[in-house]
Amino acid sequence: MISLLLIEQALNGVQFGIMLFLIAAGLTLVFGIMNLINLAHGVLYMVGAYICASVTQASGSFLQGAAAALVGTLIIGVLIELGVFRRLYTRTHLDQVLATFGVTLFFNEFVRIVWGPAALYAAVPPFLAGQVQLLPGLSFPAYRVAIMVAGLCAAAALYAVITYTRLGMLIRAGASNRVMVAALGVNIKLLYTVVFGVGAALAGFAGLMAGPLLTVESGMGSDMLILSLVVITIGGVGSIRGALVASLLVGIVDAMGRSLLRPALAGLMSQSAADNAAPAIASMLVYVLMALVLLLRPQGLFPPLTR
Amino acid sequence: MSAPILAVQDLCLRFGGLIATNNVSFSVKPDELHAIIGPNGAGKSTLIAQLAGDRLPDSGQILLGGADVTGLPSHARAQRGLGRSFQITSVFSEFTTLANVALAVQAGAGSSFRFWKRAAREHALVEPARAILDRVGLSHRADVPAGALAHGEKRALELGIALARRPRLLLLDEPMAGMGPEEAARMVELLAALKGSLAMVLVEHDMDAVFRLADRISVLVYGRLIATGSPEETRSNPEVRQAYLGEDE
Amino acid sequence: MLTSASRHGLATLLLLVALALLPPALNALGEPFYIGLGTRVLIFAIAAVSLDLILGYGGMVSLGHAAYLGVGAYTVGILSFYGVQNGFVHFLSAAAISALVALAIGANSVRTTGIHFIMISLAFGQMLYYLAVSVSQFGGDDGLNIDAQSAFGGLDLGDPTSLYYVSFCILVVVLFGLDRLVNSRFGMVLRAVKSNEPRVRTIGFSPYRYKLTAFVISGTICGIAGALLANQNLFISPASMHWGRSGEILIMTILGGMGTLSGAVVGSVVYISLEYFLSRLTEHWQAVMGPLIVLVVLFAGGGLVALLAGRRVAGAGSR
Numbered sequence: 034m035i036s037l038l039l040i041e042q043a044l045n046g047v048q049f050g051i052m053l054f055l056i057a058a059g060l061t062l063v064f065g066i067m068n069l070i071n072l073a074h075g076v077l078y079m080v081g082a083y084i085c086a087s088v089t090q091a092s093g094s095f096l097q098g099a100a101a102a103l104v105g106t107l108i109i110g111v112l113i114e115l116g117v118f119r120r121l122y123t124r125t126h127l128d129q130v131l132a133t134f135g136v137t138l139f140f141n142e143f144v145r146i147v148w149g150p151a152a153l154y155a156a157v158p159p160f161l162a163g164q165v166q167l168l169p170g171l172s173f174p175a176y177r178v179a180i181m182v183a184g185l186c187a188a189a190a191l192y193a194v195i196t197y198t199r200l201g202m203l204i205r206a207g208a209s210n211r212v213m214v215a216a217l218g219v220n221i222k223l224l225y226t227v228v229f230g231v232g233a234a235l236a237g238f239a240g241l242m243a244g245p246l247l248t249v250e251s252g253m254g255s256d257m258l259i260l261s262l263v264v265i266t267i268g269g270v271g272s273i274r275g276a277l278v279a280s281l282l283v284g285i286v287d288a289m290g291r292s293l294l295r296p297a298l299a300g301l302m303s304q305s306a307a308d309n310a311a312p313a314i315a316s317m318l319v320y321v322l323m324a325l326v327l328l329l330r331p332q333g334l335f336p337p338l339t340r
Numbered sequence: 341m342s343a344p345i346l347a348v349q350d351l352c353l354r355f356g357g358l359i360a361t362n363n364v365s366f367s368v369k370p371d372e373l374h375a376i377i378g379p380n381g382a383g384k385s386t387l388i389a390q391l392a393g394d395r396l397p398d399s400g401q402i403l404l405g406g407a408d409v410t411g412l413p414s415h416a417r418a419q420r421g422l423g424r425s426f427q428i429t430s431v432f433s434e435f436t437t438l439a440n441v442a443l444a445v446q447a448g449a450g451s452s453f454r455f456w457k458r459a460a461r462e463h464a465l466v467e468p469a470r471a472i473l474d475r476v477g478l479s480h481r482a483d484v485p486a487g488a489l490a491h492g493e494k495r496a497l498e499l500g501i502a503l504a505r506r507p508r509l510l511l512l513d514e515p516m517a518g519m520g521p522e523e524a525a526r527m528v529e530l531l532a533a534l535k536g537s538l539a540m541v542l543v544e545h546d547m548d549a550v551f552r553l554a555d556r557i558s559v560l561v562y563g564r565l566i567a568t569g570s571p572e573e574t575r576s577n578p579e580v581r582q583a584y585l586g587e588d589e
Numbered sequence: 590m591l592t593s594a595s596r597h598g599l600a601t602l603l604l605l606v607a608l609a610l611l612p613p614a615l616n617a618l619g620e621p622f623y624i625g626l627g628t629r630v631l632i633f634a635i636a637a638v639s640l641d642l643i644l645g646y647g648g649m650v651s652l653g654h655a656a657y658l659g660v661g662a663y664t665v666g667i668l669s670f671y672g673v674q675n676g677f678v679h680f681l682s683a684a685a686i687s688a689l690v691a692l693a694i695g696a697n698s699v700r701t702t703g704i705h706f707i708m709i710s711l712a713f714g715q716m717l718y719y720l721a722v723s724v725s726q727f728g729g730d731d732g733l734n735i736d737a738q739s740a741f742g743g744l745d746l747g748d749p750t751s752l753y754y755v756s757f758c759i760l761v762v763v764l765f766g767l768d769r770l771v772n773s774r775f776g777m778v779l780r781a782v783k784s785n786e787p788r789v790r791t792i793g794f795s796p797y798r799y800k801l802t803a804f805v806i807s808g809t810i811c812g813i814a815g816a817l818l819a820n821q822n823l824f825i826s827p828a829s830m831h832w833g834r835s836g837e838i839l840i841m842t843i844l845g846g847m848g849t850l851s852g853a854v855v856g857s858v859v860y861i862s863l864e865y866f867l868s869r870l871t872e873h874w875q876a877v878m879g880p881l882i883v884l885v886v887l888f889a890g891g892g893l894v895a896l897l898a899g900r901r902v903a904g905a906g907s908r
């Protein structure tokens with residue numbers, strides 16, 4: 034019984050970790066290749082959730098909503114890259130932090146202007162509404178299973194693109210040697226825009242999938258942004274592989290902390306003390322994890338060879 | 341014979357497949373100027389970095405004044421009397437020339453956990469700093485931000501910063517790099533004047549300067565020390581001539 | 590050099606005189622309401638000046654500075670929650686606890702540089718934010734009302750003018766103290782670390798101790814600002830620690846020119862006034878503020894900001 038509970042929580046953690054990875058991947062790619070700290074990455078997740086929820090409502094089709102969200106975040110990503118971010122690549126980290134913070138303020142307000150101040154609620158699409166029997170005695174919501182499958186497919190596609198395609202080769206080369214890529218006559222500006230757009234769409238993808246699980250509201254991207262920053266710090270800034278490992282780690286630690294800490298503490302202290310302490314400790318757990326990792330490996334688990 | 345100020349034993353460092361430092365052993369006497377020469381990429385800067393503590397060797401031992409400093413970080417070695425200048429100029433660009441040197445004086449003059457008195461008004465820091473600027477010929481540039489100095493002046497400041505700490509041993513990585521002939525000549529004079537008051541390890545490509553200044557010369561080729569000796573010995577060592585000077589008479 | 594330093598000193602003096610005269614001027618104009626706004630400016634100025642110590646002089650881009658604002662505020666709130674009203678206890682505890690928190694966070698973060706430091710400061714700030722959200726005794730997400738201001742005998746912080754002048758005095762002391770500090774031996778090492786950390790090591794300093802000390806001093810001062818904030822709002826909530834608040838403090842510090850201390854005061858004046866007047870124009874003021882920040886960063890780098898600061902200071906003096 035206990036082990037089934039453990040497996041279920043681990044699955045929740047994996048599902049959350051996969052969503053984190055979709056956001057962290059864009060963040061770490063953009064840093065690895067363009068050397069840009071993008072605090073505005075969380076708004077793409079938020080905008081993805083908003084577009085999907087509203088289009089789904091209007092059209093009655095989740096798939097249409099999802100497609101609109103992917104295209105929408107891709108376009109918005111490309112637009113802000115062209116308008117703002119490409120001017121930031123050579124600036125100091127401080128400038129990047131401030132400017133992307135400004136962009137975040139704008140979009141958090143922008144969604145309120147477009148969709149109103151109230152939160153939106155998105156429903157799980159009917160064809161994924163049920164439960165899936167994973168093991169005897171363990172059933173898991175079909176929607177969450179779908180998220181895991183979709184997220185893993187996206188991760189695999191990203192991996193394949195980076196490892197086997199010309200674009201991926203350029204991305205890998207660009208991360209380690211910008212000058213060389215430019216010298217090869219590659220249009221590096223275009224490359225950057227493409228990378229940024231892909232990162233944006235990945236974040237939008239995570240957002241559209243998160244919509245039915247959470248409330249869709251202004252500022253919802255911030256929590257995910259911070260956790261993704263924790264993820265890429267743990268994984269090694271710039272490393273996709275590190276981002277994947279760290280996402281799963283953070284997702285599982287977070288889910289386990291939230292569900293298992295209270296019963297665990299209840300064994301050690303009074304029920305009411307445990308009720309109070311457990312959420313507090315659980316909310317800090319991933320940061321403690323990060324501090325520990327950094328203590329042992331200041332550059333993260335998978336430091337990129339360059340930089 | 342006085343005990344060596346620096347003794348290096350069997351130092352090794354690899355970068356992947358490349359052996360940058362290959363079983364290097366040598367020593368420097370307290371008032372000696374010991375030059376290290378070798379072709380580009382021979383591993384001279386890498387050796388200096390290990391002596392200074394910026395890089396840890398894979399194996400081997402470094403003794404400073406008889407004490408083992410192999411595992412110590414750079415600031416701890418500086419506190420034990422090791423000074424250095426960098427091949428690529430490294431000064432505090434935002435500080436004035438005087439403040440650059442005063443900071444280095446401060447490093448050797450009691451606690452820096454003093455929060456109230458203005459450092460620029462502490463005679464104990466400013467006076468020695470001025471004396472050093474005088475020595476390296478930068479008195480007239482005392483109040484200029486270091487970032488605005490000419491290249492040769494920055495090299496002189498670099499030396500001044502290193503001297504301000506009153507080191508017993510000074511590591512100089514190509515102090516004349518990028519200098520014009522006049523500036524280089526001035527630097528040679530400066531080093532000649534310093535000779536005898538402290539020990540120096542000098543890495544330099546300018547052979548005239550090396551043969552003029554050095555008491556002993558070590559030749560580094562592909563990370564290996566192939567010879568150590570007086571300038572005359574080095575000049576006439578056939579192995580050196582062949583491996584380094586590329587001659588085969 | 591000297592003339593620019595003395596010009597800077599004069600501008601600071603004028604700015605402080607203007608701030609000192611603000612309450613009587615507002616009373617004369619029949620607009621005492623704005624005294625509260627002025628107090629808010631002063632409180633954030635203290636926070637921004639404290640950030641300038643580690644950012645402008647130590648080169649540490651902290652995106653978690655609001656945490657100390659929150660720690661200071663929560664200290665006051667929790668003490669009065671348990672019936673402790675003594676103002677000295679409030680402020681000394683706020684300072685001490687902020688210092689301890691800064692020590693714990695700093696010990697884990699100042700070893701890192703660049704993007705790592707930014708992210709770690711951000712993460713630790715958010716960690717405290719989530720801690721505040723999850724502790725339900727003290728209101729959790731909804732925050733906690735405070736019954737009364739810190740009690741200082743005859744001094745009533747409930748009176749807006751008194752609170753204004755207390756904040757003003759603290760700001761002046763902080764500005765003066767930090768001005769001494771950044772020019773002291775300690776300050777020179779700190780600035781040298783910002784300028785060229787490897788070189789600092791080779792002359793024999795271990796940067797860690799200096800950075801950590803500055804980090805703790807900075808957090809302590811910001812904690813005091815938090816105690817003032819609790820007194821002004823009589824309410825505390827996790828929102829005061831949110832990373833968005835840290836971003837705002839960062840912007841205030843930059844806006845007036847970092848590494849000048851008084852620039853951070855100018856930045857707070859500008860930012861908080863702008864926030865106030867924009868928010869009266871439209872509820873969607875952030876949609877204006879965001880792009881404004883982007884424009885300032887993109888097109889008004891250090892040079893123009895410094896220029897702007899010079900003008901603002903002079904303008905404030907002549908007003």
Ligand SMILES: Nc1ncnc2c1ncn2[C@@H]1O[C@H](COP(=O)(O)OP(=O)(O)OP(=O)(O)O)[C@@H](O)[C@H]1O
Pocket residue numbers: 355358360378379380381382383384385386387427
């Ligand atoms: N961090 C590093 N990683 C890998 N290889 C390195 C690294 N640093 C130096 N090397 C290699 O080690 C060798 C020695 O380099 P080093 O800079 O010590 O040479 P040097 O003798 O100082 O040359 P120069 O006269 O040009 O200054 C070179 O082949 C260099 O490419």
Ligand SMILES: [Mg+2]
Pocket residue numbers: 384385386427
């Ligand atoms: Mg070299």
